[in-house]
Every structure is written in C-alpha cells, then in structure tokens.
Amino acid sequence: MNDSVQMAALKKPLPDSLLAALQSLFEDRVSVTEAMRMHHGRDESSYDPMLPDAVVFAQTTEEVADVVKLCAAHEVPIIPYGTGTSLEGHILALRGGVCIDLSQMNRVLSVHPEDLTVTVEPGVTRKQLNAEIRDTGLFFPIDPGADASLGGMVATRASGTNAVRYGTMRENTLALTVVTADGSIIRTGTRAKKSSAGYDLTRLFVGSEGTLGIVTEITVKLYPQPEAVSAAVCSFPSAGDAVRTVIQAIQMGIPLARVEFLDEAGVKAINRHDKLSLPESPLLMFEFHGSEAGVKEQAELVQEIAAEHHAIGFEWATRQEDRSRLWAARHNAYFALLQMRPGSRAISTDCCVPISRLAECILDTKADCEQHGLVHAIIGHVGDGNFHVQMLVDPNDAEDIARAEGVNARMVARALAMDGTCTGEHGVGMHKMDFLVQEHGEPAIAVMRTIKHALDPKNILNPGKIIRW
Amino acid sequence: MNDSVQMAALKKPLPDSLLAALQSLFEDRVSVTEAMRMHHGRDESSYDPMLPDAVVFAQTTEEVADVVKLCAAHEVPIIPYGTGTSLEGHILALRGGVCIDLSQMNRVLSVHPEDLTVTVEPGVTRKQLNAEIRDTGLFFPIDPGADASLGGMVATRASGTNAVRYGTMRENTLALTVVTADGSIIRTGTRAKKSSAGYDLTRLFVGSEGTLGIVTEITVKLYPQPEAVSAAVCSFPSAGDAVRTVIQAIQMGIPLARVEFLDEAGVKAINRHDKLSLPESPLLMFEFHGSEAGVKEQAELVQEIAAEHHAIGFEWATRQEDRSRLWAARHNAYFALLQMRPGSRAISTDCCVPISRLAECILDTKADCEQHGLVHAIIGHVGDGNFHVQMLVDPNDAEDIARAEGVNARMVARALAMDGTCTGEHGVGMHKMDFLVQEHGEPAIAVMRTIKHALDPKNILNPGKIIRW
Incomplete structure (x- = not known):
C-alpha cells in the first residue's frame, strides 16, 4: 500500500473558496458530513475507506462541467461515483478532493x-x-x-x-x-x-x-428479446471436465448466451444462500437464446459434448421462475460466498486467458489455493476464458491477506504467461497497477501515461488509479 | 485542396545522410526511382499522386523501428504502405518523406x-x-x-x-x-x-x-466455418422497398451474415462486368450462416419479410460456385461501375446512419444525384446502415467534380443530422478532414489533436491525415 501512503502525503485541505463556490452553485446538493464522505470513500474491495473532502450531487452535464472547472482552477482531485460497487479501490479518494455523485443523473x-x-x-x-x-x-x-x-x-x-x-x-x-x-x-x-x-x-x-x-x-x-430461452445446469466429477466441455462448445461455434462455472465451494455457497439443492460438485449453468428450434438444437449439442466429458445429469430449467431463481443465485454468489466465513472480507481475482489454457489455469490456481489453506471458491464466465477466485480472508490477519495476495500474484503471472490478462472485467483501480505494468510492459505503459498527461495535465481526474503519474 | 498546397510548402528534400543511413541498413530494399515512388504515391482515390522521396521495404518489426528512429532524428515524414487500395488519399506523401512498404512482412x-x-x-x-x-x-x-x-x-x-x-x-x-x-x-x-x-x-x-x-x-x-451457408438474391420495385426489408429483418434480430443492396445502375454494371443476368432493378443479396435448420429458418423469415415489401422473386444460390460468382461480382462492383463511364474516376461516398433512417438517407441522396445529372450507382452494406454512392466524374471536368463533391457534402450533412457518421469504413484520409470536424465538433477534435501531439510530437507519422496539426 505504498501508493496510498505516498498519495495521502500529497493530500491538501479543500480550499474554502472552492467549497464556497460549490455550495453557492449546488446548495444542499453539496455535503461534507462524515457519514456522506464515508459512504463515498469505499467500494466493495478489501481496502480501508479513503474519504473525499466533499460530495456533490450533479444533475446535468453542465453541472458536472461546472464542478470540473472549479476543481481544475484549484487543482483539486475529482472522483466520479455511481453505485460504489467496484472491486479494486476505483473510487477511493487517495488525495481527498471532490466526489461527484452521479446517481441523480438517472434518466x-x-x-x-x-x-x-x-x-x-x-x-x-x-x-x-x-x-x-x-x-x-x-x-x-x-x-x-x-x-x-x-x-x-x-x-x-x-x-x-x-x-x-x-x-x-x-x-x-x-x-x-x-x-x-x-x-x-x-x-x-x-x-x-x-x-x-x-x-x-x-x-x-x-x-x-x-x-x-x-x-x-x-x-x-x-x-x-430472444424468441425462446432455455437454461440448464450440469454437474461434473471434476473442474477439468466442466471447463473442457465449455472449451469444446466454444470451439464448435455454438452461440451460447451464458455459460457459468462454479466449483464445489461455489455451489455449496449458493445452495445455502439461495435455498437450492444443486449437487455439490463442479457445475455449469447454461442459457441458450434463439428461435424455438435453434435453442433446442444448441442445447442438444451441448448436452452431447457434456456427456463426452462425464457430465452427471443435465437438468433443464424451462420455467421462467426457475431460470430467474438460478441466475439470481449466480448473481448473489459474491455475497453467498462471503457468508461462508462470517466476518471475512473477499479478495477477488479476475484473470482471463485464451480458452485453450483455461482448464490448466483454473486447476493450477485451485491447487495453489489448497496448498496455502485458503478458504476460497472459483466462479467464472468460462465461455470468455474469464474466472474469479474469491478468497475469504480475515481482515485482521496480515498473514492470511498476504497468502491470498500471493495466490493472486502467481495466478496473474500464470495468466500472463498464457497470453492472458490480469483483469477480464473488474478493472485496475489501485489494486492492479503493478500487474498492469507486468502485462503491458513499460513501453506500452509509457504510451498510456503520455495519454493521461496530455488529457489531464494537472492530474485531477481520479488520481492514483490505473497508472502511476 | 488547400491542405495539399499548404503541406507541400512544408516539404523539405530528403537529407542525404538519412538516405545514406537507410541504404546502408536496407541496401537494395531502398528505392528512390520515379516508378517506385509513383507506385507508392497514389491510392484508389481521385487524388493526383503525391510521391514519397524514398521507399523502404521492411521485413521485421525491428527494421520498422530502425526506419522510424532515423526519420524521427531527421524529422522526416513516414508513411506506411500495404496494398495501396485506400480510397481517401490515406497514403499520399503530402510532405514527401519515407514510405515504409510492409508487403514483405507477409507471414x-x-x-x-x-x-x-x-x-x-x-x-x-x-x-x-x-x-x-x-x-x-x-x-x-x-x-x-x-x-x-x-x-x-x-x-x-x-x-x-x-x-x-x-x-x-x-x-x-x-x-x-x-x-x-x-x-x-x-x-x-x-x-x-x-x-x-x-x-x-x-x-x-x-x-x-x-x-x-x-x-x-x-x-x-x-x-x-459455418456448418451451412445459403445465399439468395431478391429484386424489388423500388430502393425503398428493398431497404425497408432489411430494416425489418435487423429489427427482428435475424442474424444475417451478409445483406448487400445494389441499385438499378449497380446491378446493370455487375451484369455487364461479370456476365450475370440479374433483373435490372434494386436488388438485395443475402447470405445466411448457421446450422442446416437454422439457415433454412432464417431464410424463410427473410423471404416472408421481403414478400411484404413487394419483392419480385427470391432466388436461391445453393451451389458453392453460384454463391462465389455472386459475391465475386459484388466485390468487383467498384471496377464494374468504373467501366460504366470509360475514362472516368470514381468519387465514392461512405456514410452510415442509424438503420431506421437508412431508406430516407438513400432515397434523398439518390434524388440529389439525379437532380444534378451525375452518373452514379448506390451499393451498400445496408444491414449496418452503411452505403456508398459511387459517382463517375470526368477527371478533367472541374464542374463535374464539384457537382459530385456537392452531393457528397449534402449527403454527409444529411447523415450527421440523422446521428450518423461521414465514414462507415473507408476512413478520413485527406478527403474527410472537414467532415470529421462537422461530425465530432471542435472540442472532440481538440481531444484527438491533443492525443496526436502527445504521441507524435514531431508530426512525422503520416502527416496531414485525419486531423490538421
């Protein structure tokens, strides 16, 4: 966390004249209360909160421009805020400044x-x-x-x-x-x-x-909206069998709408959280979109491939409410997993690799987690080669956190060696700045930095994220 | 053509030391002959050639880097060259410099x-x-x-x-x-x-x-490669009927692999050039990719939609050689059209609009062409809302050229008013720099210029294209 220490050293108090100007323009849509700043100074990462000095609720593009012009004149950082659900410390106010909450721009x-x-x-x-x-x-x-x-x-x-x-x-x-x-x-x-x-x-x-x-x-x-939708779940004796099923379906060009992997721990968590009774072994959840005939054809092909990979059952969720329940459970997986270890925080990884390497990347990472005794689950958007290892750590146990970060670092190195990426969808934020350099190399990072310097010469736009100044 | 005059004024002779350094590194892969420079100083636009001072045939990334470093040291322009088939003057050497021919990097x-x-x-x-x-x-x-x-x-x-x-x-x-x-x-x-x-x-x-x-x-x-492919052609009494057929198919989510429009003049040209006997009225060419059943289903749906829009016949090209002949004819359309007016040059437009506005944009543009007596044809990737008006002008008749450019300018204005773009796929080159400003507005162009200045501070990379320095 050297970055946050260094950045915090650059923190200056919010100029009174800036606050006065904001209050004059936004009246009760500016807040400097501790509660409001705390709410806007954290996301769903495992970082401790870092508070902005003020929060402004903008309602129009012109109002956002007004805030930016005022902050630019005072060289004060600006951090945009949506729902606070990012996972890598994206919205933490490393150097304080003004958080622009955009939730009222919701038309x-x-x-x-x-x-x-x-x-x-x-x-x-x-x-x-x-x-x-x-x-x-x-x-x-x-x-x-x-x-x-x-x-x-x-x-x-x-x-x-x-x-x-x-x-x-x-x-x-x-x-x-x-x-x-x-x-x-x-x-x-x-x-x-x-x-x-x-x-x-x-x-x-x-x-x-x-x-x-x-x-x-x-x-x-x-x-x-597709004319027809069907969903299915299918269990496998091993994670490798499940992932190899997906690889083959993708390589055949079957236009899967969704295909999600959950390992045994992931299935256990959603069973408990969402009161489901899925078999507690590696699982694939599929969804097919198309015409009635097309959906049937896709599903049959996938069922055949799954059978070749030792699938245990292939169960249909034909009713809308069963499908909704299944996908709601999948979307709740993050919170379901947190409940597996009360009081814990999750460190969530996000690598993405060429699909031919996916089984190897998942299995090696799983072995690493087990070797280091980490409470974890693996879930993933496996059709894209993207998966998340969610490791539940005791926020007061530095060794536990270090073990999890070690797994993450080795997994990223593994993914990069496979010509993959350190983040498939969560972004860089504060957490992956070093991984980003590993992935792109200094010359490409220099190009990113040149763009940042050119477009934000005072470094006021969400400073300390993605690349170091 | 003010730009080219202004840029030519900036042209400096190639430094002898640079040429010597290139010759030392590349030996017979450097050329300064008139013929070689002429070949690399033109594309398929209607611009007169503008010649680079030297042509280098690079064979590796490192060789390209060597050329760039040498040119950077001498502040000499560099223009990359592939096949010379661009349409907007992209590769013309406005300020001379070194053309890097990449055709030998073909592995x-x-x-x-x-x-x-x-x-x-x-x-x-x-x-x-x-x-x-x-x-x-x-x-x-x-x-x-x-x-x-x-x-x-x-x-x-x-x-x-x-x-x-x-x-x-x-x-x-x-x-x-x-x-x-x-x-x-x-x-x-x-x-x-x-x-x-x-x-x-x-x-x-x-x-x-x-x-x-x-x-x-x-x-x-x-x-x-899709399991099954089928193609069909379908004629319509009017361009409007043809385009409305496409709009409806897209809005229904039918996953067309290809859908191309040719107006009457376009069909005439390919009939003559490729010895086909298509009905000489507005035409759609379709291709469907998928499973056997999926392709059949898509094609039947499209046939129904076409019938609602007064289609005249719906002919299948089921044999591979018939399909290949049809698509070869479509790909030859540019040259087929040129032969409609021997000795002419083509001015090709390239706007792209939201699909709901496509029929209106094509019909208004067609009326404009007719009103100004331009020899023209309209062909288009209509599933994307993208179409080309190819106007055949006498290269020695300034008024003819001006009439064509007038149609183009009004068409771009029309497309922009529909929230479309001045170029769907050909690019900006030298020809559309003003249209680009119209489309994006000065503040967005300023951002593009900032990026260009930051990444190419000496303006040596293909200067005079896309945006003015």
Whole structure:
C-alpha cells in the first residue's frame, strides 16, 4: 500500500473558496458530513475507506462541467461515483478532493427501439434500464453481478454472464458524452453502428476508470428479446471436465448466451444462500437464446459434448421462475460466498486467458489455493476464458491477506504467461497497477501515461488509479 | 485542396545522410526511382499522386523501428504502405518523406485454432490469410472490396459485407504490435477475449491511419466455418422497398451474415462486368450462416419479410460456385461501375446512419444525384446502415467534380443530422478532414489533436491525415 501512503502525503485541505463556490452553485446538493464522505470513500474491495473532502450531487452535464472547472482552477482531485460497487479501490479518494455523485443523473434520455439503441445518463443502473425498456421487446444484456450504474460499467469496461454472446461494454457502447479535464463537453461518437471517423474516443474512455474524463451520457446497443430461452445446469466429477466441455462448445461455434462455472465451494455457497439443492460438485449453468428450434438444437449439442466429458445429469430449467431463481443465485454468489466465513472480507481475482489454457489455469490456481489453506471458491464466465477466485480472508490477519495476495500474484503471472490478462472485467483501480505494468510492459505503459498527461495535465481526474503519474 | 498546397510548402528534400543511413541498413530494399515512388504515391482515390522521396521495404518489426528512429532524428515524414487500395488519399506523401512498404512482412506468425485467434504480419492480405488457414476449419470474415492487407485494414478500421454479423476490425482486433513515433515497440493487448486492463490502446490504433504508430503485428479473431451457408438474391420495385426489408429483418434480430443492396445502375454494371443476368432493378443479396435448420429458418423469415415489401422473386444460390460468382461480382462492383463511364474516376461516398433512417438517407441522396445529372450507382452494406454512392466524374471536368463533391457534402450533412457518421469504413484520409470536424465538433477534435501531439510530437507519422496539426 505504498501508493496510498505516498498519495495521502500529497493530500491538501479543500480550499474554502472552492467549497464556497460549490455550495453557492449546488446548495444542499453539496455535503461534507462524515457519514456522506464515508459512504463515498469505499467500494466493495478489501481496502480501508479513503474519504473525499466533499460530495456533490450533479444533475446535468453542465453541472458536472461546472464542478470540473472549479476543481481544475484549484487543482483539486475529482472522483466520479455511481453505485460504489467496484472491486479494486476505483473510487477511493487517495488525495481527498471532490466526489461527484452521479446517481441523480438517472434518466433514460432516448430509446430508439427501431435502431436498437438507447441513450442514458450515467446513474441509470442496468436493472433500471431493463425495467424501463421492457415494453419495447428489447433488452440490455450486460450484467456485472452488482446492479451497477451504466457510468460505472463504462468506467470499468464491465461485462458479466452474457458477454460470451453479446460482448462487453467495449463492444456495446456506441457513443459517450464526456466532460474532459478542462471542463469541455465532448461527444465521442454517433448512433451509427460502425464508423471509421477518426480516433476511437469512445473506446478510449470506456475502461478509463474516470481518469481521462467524466462520462455524462451513454449510448449503448440493445438486442431483441430472444424468441425462446432455455437454461440448464450440469454437474461434473471434476473442474477439468466442466471447463473442457465449455472449451469444446466454444470451439464448435455454438452461440451460447451464458455459460457459468462454479466449483464445489461455489455451489455449496449458493445452495445455502439461495435455498437450492444443486449437487455439490463442479457445475455449469447454461442459457441458450434463439428461435424455438435453434435453442433446442444448441442445447442438444451441448448436452452431447457434456456427456463426452462425464457430465452427471443435465437438468433443464424451462420455467421462467426457475431460470430467474438460478441466475439470481449466480448473481448473489459474491455475497453467498462471503457468508461462508462470517466476518471475512473477499479478495477477488479476475484473470482471463485464451480458452485453450483455461482448464490448466483454473486447476493450477485451485491447487495453489489448497496448498496455502485458503478458504476460497472459483466462479467464472468460462465461455470468455474469464474466472474469479474469491478468497475469504480475515481482515485482521496480515498473514492470511498476504497468502491470498500471493495466490493472486502467481495466478496473474500464470495468466500472463498464457497470453492472458490480469483483469477480464473488474478493472485496475489501485489494486492492479503493478500487474498492469507486468502485462503491458513499460513501453506500452509509457504510451498510456503520455495519454493521461496530455488529457489531464494537472492530474485531477481520479488520481492514483490505473497508472502511476 | 488547400491542405495539399499548404503541406507541400512544408516539404523539405530528403537529407542525404538519412538516405545514406537507410541504404546502408536496407541496401537494395531502398528505392528512390520515379516508378517506385509513383507506385507508392497514389491510392484508389481521385487524388493526383503525391510521391514519397524514398521507399523502404521492411521485413521485421525491428527494421520498422530502425526506419522510424532515423526519420524521427531527421524529422522526416513516414508513411506506411500495404496494398495501396485506400480510397481517401490515406497514403499520399503530402510532405514527401519515407514510405515504409510492409508487403514483405507477409507471414502468418501463429494460428491458434483452439482459441479462434491468429497473429499475422501487416502485409498479409485477407485472401492470403483465408487461404493459409483453410485447413483449420476457421475463417476470417472481414472483407473490404479490395484484397487489402491486414495492416491497412487495421489502419482504416475496415469492414465489408460480413460486418453485419461478425463486426468490423474494431471488434475483431485483439492485440497489435506497434512502433511508436520514437521507435519504441509496444504490444497493445493479449489474446484474452476480453480485458479491463487499462486504456484501450488496441482500439486507439485501430482506425488511426498510420498517424499514431506503425502496426507490425496483428492478432485477430477467427470464426468456425459455418456448418451451412445459403445465399439468395431478391429484386424489388423500388430502393425503398428493398431497404425497408432489411430494416425489418435487423429489427427482428435475424442474424444475417451478409445483406448487400445494389441499385438499378449497380446491378446493370455487375451484369455487364461479370456476365450475370440479374433483373435490372434494386436488388438485395443475402447470405445466411448457421446450422442446416437454422439457415433454412432464417431464410424463410427473410423471404416472408421481403414478400411484404413487394419483392419480385427470391432466388436461391445453393451451389458453392453460384454463391462465389455472386459475391465475386459484388466485390468487383467498384471496377464494374468504373467501366460504366470509360475514362472516368470514381468519387465514392461512405456514410452510415442509424438503420431506421437508412431508406430516407438513400432515397434523398439518390434524388440529389439525379437532380444534378451525375452518373452514379448506390451499393451498400445496408444491414449496418452503411452505403456508398459511387459517382463517375470526368477527371478533367472541374464542374463535374464539384457537382459530385456537392452531393457528397449534402449527403454527409444529411447523415450527421440523422446521428450518423461521414465514414462507415473507408476512413478520413485527406478527403474527410472537414467532415470529421462537422461530425465530432471542435472540442472532440481538440481531444484527438491533443492525443496526436502527445504521441507524435514531431508530426512525422503520416502527416496531414485525419486531423490538421
């Protein structure tokens, strides 16, 4: 945690004139209470909170620009805040400053069902969006576990269980409105499905974790609700059998909508948390989208592949309520796992490898966890080669934490050696800055740093995240 | 053409010491002959050639880095060259300098069929790639009309007829090796299917047209060859009926692999050039990929939709050779059209709009062409909302050219008002720099310029393209 110590040393008190200016503009939408600052100074990582000096609730793009201009004039850090569900310390106020809470910018601005696009404010959450567009017959597929805000999902380049079929925020974001470090307002794209018009600013801001600009409007793709949906669960005698089933299905080009892996510990946790009675061995959860005939065809093919890999049963969830219950359990896995060791905190890993190496990466990592006696579970978006090891550590036991971080570091090294990445969907935040250097190498990091310096010369946009200044 | 005049004024003779250094390193792989420079000083746009001072044939990433370092030391422009098939003046040597021909870097470096990825050098062409990987059962779908190099396709963010199903170079490029303006070598990503690891350098270089770095290795996604493929052609009494058929099919979520529109003039041209006998009225060409049952289902649905829109016949091309002939004709359309007016040059437009506005945009543009008496045809990747008006002008008739540019300018304004883009796949080059400003607005262009200044502070990488310095 050297970074946080060094950064905290750079912390300066919030200038009175800045606070006065914010209060004059935002009145009761500025808060400096301890409770409010505490709420905005933590995420779901295992870091201790680091509090901003003030929290401002913005309601328009112009208000965000006003805050940025004021903070720029005073060289005070700005941290955008959505729902606080990030996992790598993304929103912690290392150097204090002003947190811009965007949760009141939560309007769905324009739905274009005929073009399969929607434009929203950054505080709209994924569940809210799907509720608001349900009548159009369309849906927005990207589903990180939490009911995250779209702004946060842009910031971390989020994905989730549907990414294997529908892609991530990278593929699904068409255009953004962004407030840049000098308070300018830019639009990065149009609603055209493709474009060769200049540098891809949209993709540059997607995944930039609030370090290059504050996103204030987001245009994403929507998809027709499939005519037919079916889901299935299937248990395996070993994690290797389960993962090899997925590898083969992907290599055959079967357009799986979802395929999630849970190891034995993961299944136990959701059984207990969600009152399910799934067999407590490595499990795959599948979902198929398409026409009635297409879904049947896909499912039959997958069932055949699973049988070749020693599947134990292949159970259908044909009723909507059974499917919803199953996927709700999957989305609750993070919290279900936390309850496996009361009082613990989770250290969650997030590597992603080429799919041919996935079984090896998971099995070696599992062996490492077992060797070091870590309470853990492995769950994963295995169709993309992405998995999470969730290690439950005693927050007061430095050795326990060090053991978990050791597993994480070795797993990242393993993934990088397989030409994979240290983070498939959670982002870098504070936690993975060293891994990022390992992954990209100094020359590529230098290019990222050059971009950061050019677009945020005063280092006021979420400083201390992604790359060191 | 003010830009080219201004840029030419900045042109300095190639320093003798630079030429000597290049000759010492590259021996007979450096050329300063008029013929070689002429060959590398033109593309397929209607611009007059602008010649580089020397052409170097690089064979490795390190050699590219050597050239860049030498040119950087002398502040001499560098222009990467693939197959010379760009359409907007991308490779013209506005200020002279050194052209790096990458055609000898044409090795397929590593195929990973089990991960559906391949890594190639930038001189590999799309047809070469597909020939070399045929035995794996996989294919690379992106097909601009020309047999372009993968490096050029990265540079322009190319797409083509399959993009409606498989995406563009934006979605299909996983990682790049790039030589930056100071001669550093960076790798922008890994072979993981998704990643949240820092700024998206891959997408920043895709579409940057050689202005931010020289791409020397490219990792792209591959796809399983579909189990079944079928194709069909279908004529319509009007362009509106044809386009509305496509809009409805897309909105229903039918996973069309290809859907191409040709207006009456386009059909006439390919009939004559490829000895076909298609009905000479607005035409759609479809291709369906999937399982046997899936393809049949898709095709039947599309046939029903087409019938609702007054389709005249719906003819199947079930044999492989008929399909190949049809798609070869489509890919030859550019040259077929040129032959409609011997001695002419083509001015090709490339806008892309949200699909609900496509019929209106095409019909208004067609009316504009007719009103101004332009020899033209409209062809398009209509499933993406992207179409090209190809206007055949007399290169010696300034008024003819001005009329065509007038149609283009009004069409771009129309597309932008529909929240579309001035270029769906051809790129900006020299020709669309003003349109780019119209599309993005000054503040966003300023961000692009900041990035260019930061990554290429001496303005040596393909100067005068995309944005003005």
